[in-house]
Amino acid sequence: MTTEPTPTTESTPTRRWRNLGWYVLLTALSILVLFPVYMTFIRAISGGAASLFQKKPSLLPVATDWSSFIDAFREGNLGAPLLRSLLVTAIIVVAQTVTSTMAAYAFAFLEFPLKKVLFALIMGTLLLPIEVTLIANVQTMFDLDLINVTDPTFGRTLTALTIPFLATALGVFLIRQGFLGIPHDLLDAARLDGYSDMAFLWKIAVPVTRPIVGSFIVISFLGAYNQYVWPRFAVKSNDYDTIQIALRNFLTDNPNQLNWGFAAALIAAVPVLVLLLVFQRQLVRGLTAGAVK
């Protein structure tokens, strides 16, 4: 059996020109996005040269001094903050994924009083930037003795760093959207098979919506790992700095070694880079899921 080629309304040359247009645009955007990363890299390997401070810095490296990465890591003591950040991030990502998934399940599949009102309230918190609740949250942490200037233990600090972020409206929303896309027959079949609510959630709903849950994990990781403002308030001892705070302190302490600062920034970005490489496909599928059927 032969298949007729799908008739298209536009001729091949038109499409080719349009594709070319897209490529040019996307290439330009990629350059725009990658340019700061490139310049950071150039400056990191250019040594402590004065050229870094010129009004028109060189687009090409003026030296290739790789030692700045090792120096920055050693001088800035970046190892421990990096691990602390990863610990904080892991706690937040796991907690957010669990709480968001369960809340999303309730909002997608269960009937309970005030469901719509509660959902609207949770979604409402999406509209509040962190700055709005910052002062109140800091005060609460003081009240709970989780921020303690005189005795900032690791346990206190870790709790203060994570507890405001254990649940997130964004996750509830994203994952609920995924769950709503699950065919109703699947839920019925699972009920007949004897799955409990919890078993259905973890054995069927989550695996079926894996691209969406996966992309939420990435979003959650980026948010948690890149936090700066909240740790600024929550961390009261340099012994418990997260990587972003350590980076800032390192820059302040070494105003004449800016190449170290750039190198340190790149080191801090490594976990994010690894995550994106691992989850790249998931992320793209998740963000476009439901867009085309």
Place this chain on the structure above:
Amino acid sequence: MSQVTFTHVSKHFGDSIAVDDMSLQIDDREFMVLLGPSGCGKTTALRMIAGLETVTSGDVVIGNTRVNDIAASDRDIAMVFQSYALYPHMTVRKNIESPLVARRNGRLNSTERARRVADAADVLGLGDYLDRKPGALSGGQRQRVALARAIVRRPEVFLMDEPLSNLDAKLRTQTRLELVELWRRLETTFIYVTHDQVEAMTMGSKIAVMTAGKLQQVGAPQAVYERPANLFVAAFIGSPPMNLLEGVLETTQAASVPGGRVPVANPASVAAGAAVTVGVRPENLHVGGSDVEATVASIELLGHERNVICNVGPARWVVRQGAHDAPLHVGDTIGLGVDPDYVHVFDTASTARVN
């Protein structure tokens, strides 16, 4: 024992009534087909047996147990969905095994589970596909997986919600036969929902015709075909459908209709002068009679026979004719003979059968 009984069962969704005071007895080992147009309440009735819908009033009994308040998973039933509802992330093996592992209580050990899965896969010829995922299967194969998942539990009652409607015509005919064979082999109760009267006629040991939430008639397919209880059933069962024409009863054994007079062998139970609707199936009419006058409007050639579509008074009738009968032409005026033994008389007002 796996009979299913509806006693005055109703189901309301807000103000709308999906199933209205339905009483139905489905015997052990019966192949019961719930037949009706979409929206007639047949699927809702099935879902009430499954436990996927609550019962507004009345009792649903499976075996000797009233199941109104028993959870779906505890009812010893299995269901095949129109969409098959396979778990897309699990292999065929895991899908079939799913009802055996999902429930915590009375879970079989893994050897027994594997044996059951192998048995079910064997019955449905799925042995080669056990490690594939549903996405890599054809529609027919997915349908078999859904059936295997249903039989692996060895339930008392099988529920099927239009399981053939996503298959192409050829596969549907083949699967129809296979389902009936499966029913004979398993010796359990099948309850099957469809809007397709051919499926109902060919598969059911009994059919229950529904419309607008109400049960219209229950009986063996041939009995329902031969003695439809009312105008709805008369018009719904049969392809082409029964020819109908409104007229007036002259005597209990004849009715006058526009264009003629129809003899009735089975005397009507209403008095002469009553407004009735006369029904005659296409195969019970012959060209060349003198009961009713008709004008040929169109002719459909089917190869082995012809459907002659005629205008009779205000109605369109279909007459079945052999492929080698004398050809007719559009516009011909013909006389139709009616076989009085097969004339159905319905009260026009109440739509109920009266002969």
